[in-house]
Amino acid sequence: MKKTPIELNVNGQTRTVLVEPRELLIHTLREQLELTGPHVGCETSHCGACTVEIDGRSVKSCTLFAVQAAGAEITTVEGLASPDALHVLQTSFREHHGLQCGYCTPGMITRAHRLLQENPNPTEEDVRFGLAGNLCRCTGYQNIVKSVLAAAEELNTQKEAAQA
Amino acid sequence: MNEKAPLDRDERISNLKGMGCSRKRVEDVRFTQGRxxxxxxxKLPGMLFGDFVRSPYAHARIKSIDTEAAKAIPGVIAVLTAADLAPLNLHWMPTLAGDKQMVLADGKVLFQGQEVAFVVAEDRYAAADGIEAVVVDYEELPVITDPFKALADDAVVLREDLEAGADGAHGPRRHHNHIFLWEAGDKTTTEQAIDSADVVAEEMVYYHRTHPCPLETCGSVASMDKITGKLTLWGTFQAPHVVRTVASLLSGIEEHNIRVISPDIGGGFGNKVGVYPGYVCSIVASIVTGKPVKWVEDRMENLMATAFARDYWMKGRISATKEGKITGLECHVTADHGAFDACADPTKFPAGFFHICTGSYDIPTAYVGVDGVYTNKAPGGVAYRCSFRVTEAAYFIERMIEVLAIELDMDAAELRRINFIRQDQFPYQSALGWEYDSGDYHTAWDKAMAAVGYDDLRKEQAEMVEAFKRGESRKLLGIGLTHFTEIVGAGPVKNCDILGMGMFDSCEIRIHPTGSAIARLGTISQGQGHATTFAQILATEIGIQADSITVEEGDTDTAPYGLGTYGSRSTPVAGAATAMAGRKIRAKAQMIAAYLLEVHDDDVEFDVDRFVVKGAPERFKTMKEIAYAAYNQAIPGVEPGLEAVSYYDPPNMTYPFGAYICVMEIDVDTGTHHVRQMYALDDCGTRINPMVIDGQVHGGLTEAYAIAMGQEIAYDEIGNCKTGTLMDFFIPTSFETPHYTTDHTVTPSPHHPIGAKGVGESPNVGGVPAFSNAVHDAFRAFGLRQSHMPHDQWRIWETANKLGMHA
Known part of the structure; x- marks a missing residue:
C-alpha cells in the first residue's frame, strides 16, 4: 500500500514519517518514532493504555489513523517531565503506589495530566469518573485516585507559591 | 577501630529499608516515564511479524488450506501450516497437564479462535493482509459446549487423536470425551457421615469460565542466530526457565544454546504460565526465515485463545449436627477443560489443590472427585490470580457454609465461628490430606466482625427487609461473609513438579567489594514489585541497604534456575531462597569479621548492618568493611569473594488466610448494586512491605469484584465466544470499582525462614465469595439458596423476579 509523508509534532519535536493511510497512530508512535510509553492493550478504545494528548484533548491513539494527527500537537508520557525533574504526577504515582506492572501507567498519567488541566480541583468522584476510560488490572484504582488527588494538591500549592 | 560517631540503632535499621517498611518501589521510576x-x-534489526489465521468454527474438519494467494501479497514472507510443522514434529506440542495440543490445526479445529496458519510478514499490516488471503475450506461438525452433554453416550468424539479406551495422563478415561477422574479423601466414610447426619445441605455451585486478561497480552520474539547456533526468546513468560527447558526438549536445540528472557511483564494473573502456539510458531518462523520474528496477540485472540480460568461445576453435600457442628463434606466436580487439557497445575495434581476445599473448618471427613471433560472451548484452566484451583475451592466451601446456615436456620458468621480450626490444632491435618502450617482464625474473625459492626449491620438488614415487605422500600442489604484459607508456595519437590521440574526456587547473591550487591532469582515479577521487596528481605538478612541491592530476574543466561512466579510462590519459595542465600553470606561475613576483629568466630554477633564483638558493641565491622575485606585481603581458611546461591525446596506449602466482609445494597427493581463497604483482613504471616501488600489486596479485590459481578467467558450453543472483546468482557473502571478497607493479623509460617506466606492471590480467592455471598445474603430472607455468578444487573433482576419480588 502506498505510503504518504506526514508531519507529526510529538513532545515538542516535528518529525516527518511515511505512513500508509491505514496505519494507526499508536503504531507510528511506537514503531517509527520509537516511543515506548503508549501501549496497546485492546483494539476497541476501552483500555486507554495508548492514551496520548492531541491538541489539548486525551485521545486513544489505537483508534486514530496517523494521518488524522498530521500537524497536530501530540504529547505522550515521555513529554511530561521537564529536563530537570519528573512531573508531579510521575512522582505522586510512585509516592502513593499508583502503579504495579506499569503497563497502564503511561496512559493513566497522560490522562490524569489532561484531567487536572480540565479540573484543577477534582473531588475523588471527579477523578474516578475522569479516569474511567483507562483500565488498570493491578491496582484496583484506589492508589491511582490517591496519587492524582495528591498531585492536584501539590500542583495547586506550586501554583500559589509561584503567584505569591 | 571505627572513628565515626555511631548512628543510633533505630536509624541504622531505618536506613536499611528492610523488611516491614513501606519502601517506595524502585521499578516506578522507569514505568512512570514510559521506559x-x-x-x-x-525491536531487532530485520525483525518480521507473525500473526495467525484462526478458526471461525468451534468444531470443523479442515478439508484444505490454500496459502498461495497469501504468499503473493507484498510483504508476506512465509505462511506456515501444520503440514510445514509436521516434519519437525512441532505441529503438536505437549501441554503442562500431560495432554498434547495442536500448534496449528492438524486435520480439524476444536474451538473458535484455534490457530490454523501462521503468516510471517515484514510488518503487522502485511501480516493482516496475508491472513485475509489464506483460504481454508472447513466442514462443520457438531459442537459441544456443555461438559455434561460431552459425556453423553452419543456425544461426538472431539479428540480423534486419542486412542479409544486408552488411559490418559492421569489414569483411566471412561468416555471418549473424558480426561480424568481425580479423587481425594475417603468416599465411604464421608457418605456414611453425611447420610447419617442431622442436617444435610446439597447444592450445585458453578464457578463460571473467565479469563485473567492482563492488560498486556501474550507475545514473544524469537531470534535464531544461525552463525552461533543460539536461540534467544523474549516472551511474556511467568516461568522463563521452564520455557527454556520445554523449548529445548521440543526443538532439539541444546539447552545452553537457548536464552529465554522475560522482560517487563504487563500483568500475568496466570495467563502467562501456559505455553502457547504463538511462542512455538515464532521460534519455527525465526529458524525458517533466519530473521527475528515477533508475535503479539491482540485482545480478541487473548480472550478467545490463550488460557481461560475456572469453569467448574461443583456438586456438593455438607452435613452437620443440629447445633451446627460440621460432620462431613463431599464434592463432585465436572471440570470443563476445553479442547485440550492445558491446565497449568503441578503434574501430580490434575485438579490443582482443589482439595483445600474443606477451607478454614475442622471437618472430620471429606471426599472430592473431579472429572475433567473435553468440550469445544478454548484450552486452558490456569490459576487466575490464585494457587491452583484454590479460588474454586474457596468459593465452593464458602457457598456451602451459607447454604448450610440456611438449612440450619443459623447465622452464617456464628456457623463459621463454631467450626473454625482452633489455634491449638495447628499444625492441622485436613481430612483431604493437607497439613495447615499455622492460623488463628478466631482472632481474625472477631476483629473483622468488630470492624464492620456486624450486629448492627444485621439489625439494619432486618429493618430493610421489613421496610421492603411493607412496600416502603425497594432496596435490600447483603452482608457477604468469607473466611478463606489458601494453600500457596508450591511446593515441596517431593510431590510438586511442572513437566518433571521440581518446584524449588532460587536466589544467587553477589556482594560487590564496595558493599553493594546484586541478587538474581528464578522468579519473575509481573507487577508484584520483586525488585523492591526481595531487596528488603536481603537488607534485613545481610545488613546492606536495600537501595544498594539490585534485584534481577527473567534472564535464563544469568538467573539461577527457578520455576517462576504464579500460585503466590515467589515469597514462600524464592523469598525463602533469598533469605537462605543471605544467611550463607552472613555466615561467611561472620568469619571475616572475626578475623578482622581478631576474635573467635563465635565471639562476634550480627547487629543490623554489622558484626559486633559480644559484650563490646564499640568493636565492630560493618558489612561494607567486611565486603571490602573479602576481596582485598588474604584471610586464612576463607575463599576470596562474597557470594552465595541457595536453591530452596520448601518443606510444606504456606496457608495464608483472611476474613473478608462485603456490605452491599441491591436495588430489587433494576438489579443494580452498590458496595457500601468492602473490608479485607489478610494474614499473610510476616509482612515484608505493607504498602505493596495493600496494593496487591486492592488489585485482587478488584479482579474478584469483576468475576463475581459481571466478568465471564461465555459461548453460544455453536461455540461462538460471545465475550471476545473488552466491550463484552467486564473489566471494572475506576468509576464502578468499590473502595476498600484493608486490615491484618500476623501469624507467621513456622517453617518459612522469615515466616512469610504470600498474599498476592488471597484477595481474589477471598473476594469472589465475599461479593457473591453478599448478593445471596441480600435475598436470603426471600428464599434464595443459590444463583450462578456473575451477578450482573440482569441476573440479579432475574433472581428477584424468580423469587416473585416484582409482583
Missing part, C-alpha cells in the same frame, strides 16, 4: 521494556518494545 518499561515489554515484549512489544523489543
Amino acid at each position: 518499561g521494556n515489554y515484549v512489544d518494545d523489543v
